[in-house]
Amino acid sequence: MLARLAVSAMAESCLTPVPSLIADLFGPEKRTRILALYMCTKAVFCIIASCFGTPVINLAGLNWRNALRITPGFGLFGLLLAIIVMKEPQRGGMEDDKNGDEGTKLNCSCYTNLKQLLKSCHFLTFTAGILCYAYVLGAKYFWVPGIIRQARKDVPIEVYCWTTDCSYDDNLIFGIIKCASDLIGIIIGTEISKRCQKKNPNVDALLCGIGLFFCAPFFVLFIFFVEINLPAAYGFIAISRILQAICQVPMVNMKLNLVSPELRGTASSIQILFAKLIGKVGSIYFIMLISEAILKHNYTRLSSVQFALTLAPLVAMIGGIVFFTVYLLKQKRAAKPGPEAVISQK
Helix, strand or coil, X not given: CHHHHHHXXXXXXXXXXXXXXXXXXXXXXXXXXXXXXXXXXXHHHHHHHHHHHHHHHHHCCCCHHHHHCHHHHHHHHHHHHHHXXXXXXXXXXXXXXXXXXXXXXXXXXXXXXXXXXXXXXXXXXXXXXXXXXXXXXXXXXXXXXXXXXXXHHHCXXXXXXXXXXXXXXXXXXXXXXXHHHXXXXXXXXXXXXXHHCCCCCCHHHHHHHHHHHHHHHHHHHHHHHCCCCHHHHHHHHHHHHHHHHCCHHHHHHHHHHXXXXXXXXXXXXXXXXXXXXXXXXXXXXXXXXXXXXXXXXXXXXXXXXXXXXXXXXXXXXXXXXXXXXXXXXXXXXXXXXXXXXXXXXX
C-alpha cells in the first residue's frame, strides 16, 4: 500500500503541472492542438499497455513483480528527458494580455490564491462540473468491468465465439474500448473546439455540457443491455465514453482561460484533489452502499449493482446542466462590458 501511494503521488506530481506548462510554452492559438496531442499520447500508450501487459507478464515468467520493474525504467527515462530537454518557461509569458491590469495585480497582492478562487462564481460552478465528470468517469472505470463479469456469471449470455475456447478477457476488451474511445473523443472535441472558437469563444463550456449530458442515456443503455446483448452493451459504453471524452480538451482550455497564470497551480491542485476524492473514492463507496441496501430486498447481485449504477448517469446529466450554466454565465458576462473578474483573463 505504501508503494502504491508513492507511485500515485509521483504520477500526480508529474501530471498536475502539465496543462500549466503547456499554457506557458504555447500561445492560445496553438494551445488546443498541443493539449490534444498530449492527451492523445496518453490514450495511445494506454492502448499499448493494455495490449502488451499480458505478454510482458508471460515473458517475465508469470511473475507480476518482474513485469512491474519495467515501469521505473520508463519513469527514469522520462525524468532524464525533462531535465535535459525542458527549460523553465516564463509564467504567463504566452498570454495575449501580457501587460496585465493594475487593479488585478493589486488584488492579487492583497488576498491569497485560495480566497481569490473561492470568491469566483465562475470557478466554483466550473469546478462543480468537473466533479460531476470525475464521478461518472470513476464509476465507469471501476464498475463497468465488474458488472460485465457479474453478468457473465449470473446470466447465460449467448455470444459469437471469436476464439477457439470462447474465453474472453473482459478487462482487456474494456481497456481497449476505453483507450480507443478516449482517443476518438479527444480528436472530435479538439476539432470542434478549434473550428468554433472564433465564432463563439465560449464554445468549450457548451461542448462539455453536450458531451456530459448526452453520454448519460448511452450509459443507461449499457447498464441494462449487459444482461441482454453483450456486444451491444460494449457498443453503448464505447459511445458513452466517446461523448464524455469530448469534454477533456475543452475542460482544460476553460480552466486555462478562466484562471490567471499565477493561480493555475492552486486551481489545478484544488480540482484534482476533490476530483480524485469524488471520482476514485466517492463513486465506488456510494454505489456500493446503494447496491448493498438494494441487495437486502431479495434482489440479485447483478440487479442491485445495475440499479445502484443508474446514479452515475443522473450525475452526468447534472454535470451537463452545470456546464450549460457556465456557458450562460460566460455569455452574460460577454454581453455586459465591464471590469473583469480577478481571476479571469477574458
